[in-house]
Amino acid sequence: xxxxxxxxxxxxxxxxxxxxxxxxxxxxxxxxxxxxxxxxxxxxxxxxxxxxxxxxxxxxxxxxxxxxxxxxxxxxxxxxxxxxxxxxxxxxxxxxxxxxxxxxxxxxxxxxxxxxxxxxxxxxxxxxxxxxxxxxxxxxxxxxxxxxxxxxxxxxxxxxxxxxxxxxxxxxxxxxxxxxxxxxxxxxxxxxxxxxxxxxxxxxxxxxxxxxxxxxxxxxxxxxxxxxxxxxxxxxxxxxxxxxxxxxxxxxxxxxxxxxxxxxxxxxxxxxxxxxxxxxxxxxxxxxxxxxxxxxxxxxxxxxxxxxxxxxxxxxxxxxxxxxxxxxxxxxxxxxxxxxxxxxxxxxxxxxxxxxxxxxxxxxxxxxxxxxxxxxxxxxxxxxxxxxxxxxxxxxxxxxxxxxxxxxxxxxxxxxxxxxxxxxxxxxxxxxxxxxxxxxxxxxxxxxxxxxxxxxxxxxxxxxxxxxxxxxxxxxxxxxxxxxxxxxxxxxxxxxxxxxxxxxxxx
Numbered sequence: 001x002x003x004x005x006x007x008x009x010x011x012x013x014x015x016x017x018x019x020x021x022x023x024x025x026x027x028x029x030x031x032x033x034x035x036x037x038x039x040x041x042x043x044x045x046x047x048x049x050x051x052x053x054x055x056x057x058x059x060x061x062x063x064x065x066x067x068x069x070x071x072x073x074x075x076x077x078x079x080x081x082x083x084x085x086x087x088x089x090x091x092x093x094x095x096x097x098x099x100x101x102x103x104x105x106x107x108x109x110x111x112x113x114x115x116x117x118x119x120x121x122x123x124x125x126x127x128x129x130x131x132x133x134x135x136x137x138x139x140x141x142x143x144x145x146x147x148x149x150x151x152x153x154x155x156x157x158x159x160x161x162x163x164x165x166x167x168x169x170x171x172x173x174x175x176x177x178x179x180x181x182x183x184x185x186x187x188x189x190x191x192x193x194x195x196x197x198x199x200x201x202x203x204x205x206x207x208x209x210x211x212x213x214x215x216x217x218x219x220x221x222x223x224x225x226x227x228x229x230x231x232x233x234x235x236x237x238x239x240x241x242x243x244x245x246x247x248x249x250x251x252x253x254x255x256x257x258x259x260x261x262x263x264x265x266x267x268x269x270x271x272x273x274x275x276x277x278x279x280x281x282x283x284x285x286x287x288x289x290x291x292x293x294x295x296x297x298x299x300x301x302x303x304x305x306x307x308x309x310x311x312x313x314x315x316x317x318x319x320x321x322x323x324x325x326x327x328x329x330x331x332x333x334x335x336x337x338x339x340x341x342x343x344x345x346x347x348x349x350x351x352x353x354x355x356x357x358x359x360x361x362x363x364x365x366x367x368x369x370x371x372x373x374x375x376x377x378x379x380x381x382x383x384x385x386x387x388x389x390x391x392x393x394x395x396x397x398x399x400x401x402x403x404x405x406x407x408x409x410x411x412x413x414x415x416x417x418x419x420x421x422x423x424x425x426x427x428x429x430x431x432x433x434x435x436x437x438x439x440x441x442x443x444x445x446x447x448x449x450x451x452x453x454x455x456x457x458x459x460x461x462x463x464x465x466x467x468x469x470x471x472x473x474x475x476x477x478x479x480x481x482x483x484x485x486x487x488x489x490x491x492x493x494x495x496x497x498x499x500x501x502x503x504x505x506x507x
Contacts, residue, residue, distance in 0.1 A: 258359065323371070
């Protein structure tokens with residue numbers, strides 16, 4: 001780079017065109033629901049426990065209000081927070097601060113509207129102040145300039161908000177808004193969904209956005225002290241926890257907790273029960289939301305300061321597949337790790353640091369194995385507690401330290417009929433064969449565990465029967481090695497636990 005530059009005091013400053021820059025920085029991958037989530041982040045940081053989102057889809061241009069009862073801002077603070085950007089991502093922040101770049105409110109808003117107004121007052125005071133960014137105004141003026149709203153404009157907007165709030169059901173009790181974000185005109189719906197904009201917006205608000213916010217902020221909404229309440233028009237949201245710990249057979253893997261850089265990273269895998277494959281098809285399910293399937297919700301759930309910033313899919317670690325739809329991985333990171341995970345402005349994507357990738361891969365590999373076991377158990381009835389025999393299925397399940405194993409059902413009609421027609425010696429031989437079938441099937445399913453020879457009685461195979469089988473196999477021409485492979489390995493017995501007198505019979 002040259003050390004010296006020619007000085008030209010008459011040269012125009014290289015200030016970017018405000019209209020172009022605002023439109024450019026707004027294209028950060030925001031949807032309506034992620035934009036609103038970014039605004040709610042600010043409400044949470046301001047200690048709000050009530051947020052209402054109001055929009056009248058019957059009039060165009062659509063106007064949206066987001067009001068919270070947080071700490072609010074003085075006129076000076078409001079002006080500072082409306083700047084581009086209002087803070088540095090390098091600043092140290094409190095654990096509960098959900099911001100990073102000081103751009104979230106502006107970029108999120110301009111991804112949906114071209115006129116952003118914020119009204120605010122400090123908590124406990126009466127008078128609101130207002131500031132507006134208007135892309136049309138910037139286009140005309142060709143310079144960076146915020147508009148300070150007059151008192152008359154502020155009161156008119158407050159009246160519009162109050163009228164809309166009162167005309168929807170399920171109002172908050174004792175709700176005193178201190179900050180109100182106003183989007184005048186939602187251009188993505190008004191311009192790009194011609195003729196069907198009202199229906200599209202109504203669906204987006206009442207279904208997709210409501211579900212998204214119920215999931216993303218579920219921890220805040222379910223906390224014991226000052227739980228966050230969110231109202232969208234007539235609807236008061238109910239938190240949706242993707243890890244429903246009240247379900248007794250929702251299985252957890254061991255937690256992995258690592259000190260990384262300046263914060264702690266916690267990873268915890270969960271396996272949904274096979275029954276959720278059927279239950280998730282119903283409108284009301286503990287496992288899925290109405291517009292999302294199990295496969296949509298499989299994968300990573302990355303929490304940052306109790307807020308989900310990424311969910312669904314494996315973020316490039318492994319591929320999404322139907323047999324992994326019972327797997328969910330909860331990852332908790334602190335906001336001190338943002339720059340290591342390359343969290344973007346929209347809080348919609350991250351990159352797992354190279355130093356942690358191996359740990360992630362190892363844990364996901366274990367989770368993948370357990371999820372596949374559970375997936376392949378679908379359709380097999382669960383046998384819990386005291387073993388209950390059923391006559392309507394060929395296989396039953398029994399618990400083991402490696403998961404549920406399959407076993408031929410002695411009460412299955414065809415098997416029961418066959419056994420009744422056998423001699424005692426034939427029954428003994430049949431028990432040997434079924435034991436080998438059970439072992440082979442569970443090896444294929446990767447849930448088999450080799451057992452000590454002392455478990456022969458549990459397999460309904462007695463030592464005298466084994467000695468008889470060895471003799472029969474020797475007479476058939478099999479070598480000692482072949483008999484050992486066929487008989488002992490087939491039954492899943494550990495070689496070192498087989499008594500010497502049984503091994504001597506092979507000689």
